[in-house]
Amino acid sequence: MSSDKITYEDVVRSVVDLLVRAETRLPDDVTAALTDAHQRETNPTAKEQIKTILENIRLASERNAPICQDTGILIFFVEIGRKCVLDFDIRDAICDGVEKATEIIPLRPNAVHPITRESSGNVGVGLPDIIFDLTEGDRIKITVLPKGAGSENVSRLAMLNPSQVADIRRFILKTVVDAGGKPCPPVIVGVGVGGSFDKAALLAKRALLRDVLDMDAFEREILADINSLGIGTMGLGGDITALAVHIEYAHCHTASLPVAVNIQCWANRRASVELTVGDRVV
Ligand code: SF4
Incomplete structure (x- = not known):
């Protein structure tokens, strides 16, 4: 798809794709470190546990299912190139993407009011957490870190x-x-x-x-x-x-x-x- 500007829909779609990837596939470096840990571990119980974790990772990826039942609260790190011109609020687009991904993947609704504990899905006051950085160029880089409790x-x-x-x-x-x-x-x-x-x-x-x-x-x-x-x-x-x-x-x-x-x-x-x-x- 090609357009002359980054649109609200581009961000929503990218956030959904990003969350599918983050929640169902562990990054290669983490899987490699766990594989190495499995080889080095000498305690038989621990070795078996790491084997189960690796099997869990494999099945999640194969079935497009969340790696863990706690799909976390979502922390976004957003780098915005200073040449980018956005005619919409990128926070709204990210929240929209989170709500869509919550339905599609699905994600556990983890956000609650801190006192009443009333659920707000995965979007609420201050959630998802979005941290912005200004960078050079005309790109937007969005990184998500789902964080379990x-x-x-x-x-x-x-x-x-x-x-x-x-x-x-x-x-x-x-x-x-x-x-x-x-x-x-x-x-x-x-x-x-x-x-x-x-x-x-x-x-x-x-x-x-x-x-x-x-x-x-x-x-x-x-x-x-x-x-x-x-x-x-x-x-x-x-x-x-x-x-x-x-x-x-x-x-x-x-x-x-x-x-x-x-x-x-x-x-x-x-x-x-x-x-x-x-x-x-x-
Ligand atoms: S800490 Fe939470 S998110 Fe992490 S593996 Fe354990 S249950 Fe899953």
């Missing part, structure tokens, strides 16, 4: 004293220990260091978007520490509690040291789509 509920944030740099590692490990089997390990550990209270949390969430194998030496050290804890797959014991640790940094106030740890389950679902004038690139 099991892993989100055990995520933590600490406002450390600036003198507590050495405690960052301890806080990450304590968060993983306290989480135990609740976030469906093996997990991916996203960490945000610096910024402000909310910026640290956003950095930790963005860290989950990175390729699982993309880790520096410090991140690999912490990963080894986590995997020595013995929590194991689904908390049943074993060699592999986490697949990756990803840390993102931002400068912060001289009197602050915010640290956020956002835990992600093995179902590290994410997918992206790019739209540009004249064609659509997936």
